[in-house]
Amino acid sequence: MIDHLVVFMPSGRRGRFARGTALLDAARSLGVYVESVCGGRGLCGRCQVEVAAGVFDKHGIVSADDHLSAPGATEASWRPRGLAPNRRLSCAAKITGDLVIDVPSEFATNRQIVRKRAEIRQIEIDSAISLRTVTVAEPDMHAPLGDADRLLEALDLPGVAIDPPLLGDIQRILRAGNWQVTAALHQDCDRPLLVALWPGVHTRAFGLAFDIGSTTIAGHLVDLLSGRIIASAGTSNPQIRFGEDLMSRISWLMMNPGDRGALTAAVRGALATLVTRLAGQAGISPEDILDVAIVGNPVMHHLYLGIDPSELGQAPFALAVSGALRLAARDVGLAIHPGGRVYMLPCIAGHVGADAAGVALAEGPQHHDETTLVIDVGTNAEILLGNRHRVLAASSPTGPAFEGAQISSGQRAAPGAIERVRIDRESWAIRVKVLGVDPWSDEPGFADDTVATGVTGICGSGIIEAVAEMFLAGIIAADGRMTDHVHPRLRANGRSQDFLLWDGLVPLSVTQTDIRAIQLAKGALYAGARLLMDELGVETVDRIKLAGAFGSYIDPKYAMILGLIPDCRLDRVAAIGNAAGTGARMALLNRGHRAEVEALVRRIEKIETALEPRFQAHFVDAMAFPHATARYPNLSAVVDLPVAVPPRKGRRVRRD
Numbered sequence: 001m002i003d004h005l006v007v008f009m010p011s012g013r014r015g016r017f018a019r020g021t022a023l024l025d026a027a028r029s030l031g032v033y034v035e036s037v038c039g040g041r042g043l044c045g046r047c048q049v050e051v052a053a054g055v056f057d058k059h060g061i062v063s064a065d066d067h068l069s070a071p072g073a074t075e076a077s078w079r080p081r082g083l084a085p086n087r088r089l090s091c092a093a094k095i096t097g098d099l100v101i102d103v104p105s106e107f108a109t110n111r112q113i114v115r116k117r118a119e120i121r122q123i124e125i126d127s128a129i130s131l132r133t134v135t136v137a138e139p140d141m142h143a144p145l146g147d148a149d150r151l152l153e154a155l156d157l158p159g160v161a162i163d164p165p166l167l168g169d170i171q172r173i174l175r176a177g178n179w180q181v182t183a184a185l186h187q188d189c190d191r192p193l194l195v196a197l198w199p200g201v202h203t204r205a206f207g208l209a210f211d212i213g214s215t216t217i218a219g220h221l222v223d224l225l226s227g228r229i230i231a232s233a234g235t236s237n238p239q240i241r242f243g244e245d246l247m248s249r250i251s252w253l254m255m256n257p258g259d260r261g262a263l264t265a266a267v268r269g270a271l272a273t274l275v276t277r278l279a280g281q282a283g284i285s286p287e288d289i290l291d292v293a294i295v296g297n298p299v300m301h302h303l304y305l306g307i308d309p310s311e312l313g314q315a316p317f318a319l320a321v322s323g324a325l326r327l328a329a330r331d332v333g334l335a336i337h338p339g340g341r342v343y344m345l346p347c348i349a350g351h352v353g354a355d356a357a358g359v360a361l362a363e364g365p366q367h368h369d370e371t372t373l374v375i376d377v378g379t380n381a382e383i384l385l386g387n388r389h390r391v392l393a394a395s396s397p398t399g400p401a402f403e404g405a406q407i408s409s410g411q412r413a414a415p416g417a418i419e420r421v422r423i424d425r426e427s428w429a430i431r432v433k434v435l436g437v438d439p440w441s442d443e444p445g446f447a448d449d450t451v452a453t454g455v456t457g458i459c460g461s462g463i464i465e466a467v468a469e470m471f472l473a474g475i476i477a478a479d480g481r482m483t484d485h486v487h488p489r490l491r492a493n494g495r496s497q498d499f500l501l502w503d504g505l506v507p508l509s510v511t512q513t514d515i516r517a518i519q520l521a522k523g524a525l526y527a528g529a530r531l532l533m534d535e536l537g538v539e540t541v542d543r544i545k546l547a548g549a550f551g552s553y554i555d556p557k558y559a560m561i562l563g564l565i566p567d568c569r570l571d572r573v574a575a576i577g578n579a580a581g582t583g584a585r586m587a588l589l590n591r592g593h594r595a596e597v598e599a600l601v602r603r604i605e606k607i608e609t610a611l612e613p614r615f616q617a618h619f620v621d622a623m624a625f626p627h628a629t630a631r632y633p634n635l636s637a638v639v640d641l642p643v644a645v646p647p648r649k650g651r652r653v654r655r656d
């Protein structure tokens with residue numbers, strides 16, 4: 001029998017196939033994912049491909065349109081319904097010659113491009129939800145098998161069960177579809193479950209990935225068939241009214257033991273708002289959403305599930321449940337399709353939650369020889385350190401200072417907030433950059449552009465740069481104390497003093513107490529990282545990744561000048577964006593990633609900072625800028641760090 005060489009792009013997978021083989025079968029035999037809802041019956045129109053015509057020396061192939069069978073009636077019927085002239089249905093087109101086939105990204109890649117600063121990552125899609133169009137035998141008085149049973153026969157999937165709420169709708173849907181229906185099957189560990197059914201051909205299936213943070217909740221709506229992100233939205237966590245940080249929410253619960261439901265209702269309400277908003281943005285119905293993956297810190301994880309997190313407020317910080325959870329969306333108040341499912345990533349331990357598991361999945365330190373430090377900074381910093389041999393995790397109580405809270409002129413990152421600061425080393429002249437305004441404060445247009453926003457406060461990245469620049473300019477010493485030089489910007493404040501950063505309509509100062517708050521936060525962060533380095537037996541790390549919104553805005557150089565992070569080559573310190581959310585999307589789109597994160601979490605070694613005696617010593621040393629004892633050779637090579645000098649005599653703070 002004559003066979004032909006077929007190469008599928010962009011994967012480059014190739015094989016020889018007998019003349020007359022359907023392209024869809026060829027793709028499947030090579031493991032090339034080409035979407036197919038109807039199982040190759042020409043009903044769904046999803047299996048589209050293109051012939052790349054030409055001479056391909058690299059592959060030793062001459063590929064041409066007529067190396068496929070001529071389009072027949074099935075493909076003709078799809079031309080007016082979205083099959084472009086240069087496209088073929090791979091289930092209908094038969095191989096008649098050598099071919100190079102392009103699998104168009106919107107149909108068959110079944111992968112999602114995840115934007116990373118340094119790399120583009122492809123997530124292969126193997127989602128827990130699959131659609132299948134089948135024709136069910138009509139009822140027969142002489143073979144009295146129920147409609148649902150004949151549907152299961154048509155699905156021909158061993159062990160498949162029906163989600164009970166669907167049972168009451170099956171007869172109506174079968175008849176509405178004239179015995180042709182599309183089933184949504186959920187296949188994830190347990191036996192396959194039929195979760196949704198539509199009359200006729202149905203080719204829409206969407207999923208949601210949520211990252212529930214203490215301050216904000218982010219959601220992405222994803223097309224489960226193509227892998228594309230259709231819409232993204234975020235909202236602030238309404239639990240903030242019960243307390244800014246996790247511990248204060250736990251305290252509120254302890255004071256109001258009967259009101260746990262209020263915190264659960266608040267977070268579920270926020271997710272419901274996001275579902276409505278995301279579906280509205282995409283122009284779909286919430287009922288088109290069939291699967292959801294969720295990450296969150298342990299307290300958010302528990303509160304979302306309706307579990308009392310009080311045990312997390314004290315040693316031994318026991319989680320009520322740590323493993324991955326597979327739930328019905330209706331059981332956790334998510335108004336998506338009535339048969340929709342929820343996957344919650346596992347928590348690592350104590351205060352290292354499913355969000356850190358998502359970061360570990362997305363960043364994969366366990367895949368590399370080099371030692372990577374991953375820091376997700378929020379009100380709690382979650383820290384991962386590892387390489388191919390071991391991965392360690394810890395959480396450190398940094399508090400909300402890095403988010404601009406507990407800072408006298410602090411505010412959240414919003415238009416009007418100072419986000420960048422430069423201080424002249426000699427004159428202490430100051431330039432700032434304000435969020436929402438393009439020019440720096442000494443550039444033309446700044447005054448006009450700030451009319452709308454004002455200069456209202458200092459956000460997290462702004463306070464870090466302000467303190468770091470104050471250190472570089474000699475305004476504060478390595479121990480954090482302000483100098484006693486006389487200068488108009490230094491103002492007495494009781495027994496302490498303030499540094500005037502912005503002399504505008506609303507004067508903004510950095511106080512000695514602010515500097516203390518930054519020292520405490522950065523000391524806790526560094527000490528957590530250092531503890532993991534001790535445990536791993538390393539003095540330096542090869543790479544540092546800063547996750548989360550904060551990590552995206554902070555300048556790595558300033559993070560190092562302050563000593564938030566250990567010394568490292570600056571070109572190896574990178575912001576990685578919302579890695580926890582990326583992990584949630586990976587788990588949403590690929591069942592293999594669910595298995596991977598579950599196995600990974602079991603091997604991650606958790607170090608409990610609160611119980612570790614060395615933490616306190618590391619913390620004290622880490623209070624200095626950048627550090628009392630640790631060396632910063634990589635940083636010193638690019639930044640002139642001040643040399644510690646004793647305070648000069650005879651210079652006093654002007655008290656006017």
Ligand code: FES
Binds near residue numbers: 036037040043047090
């Ligand atoms: Fe459905 Fe080809 S697989 S039309």
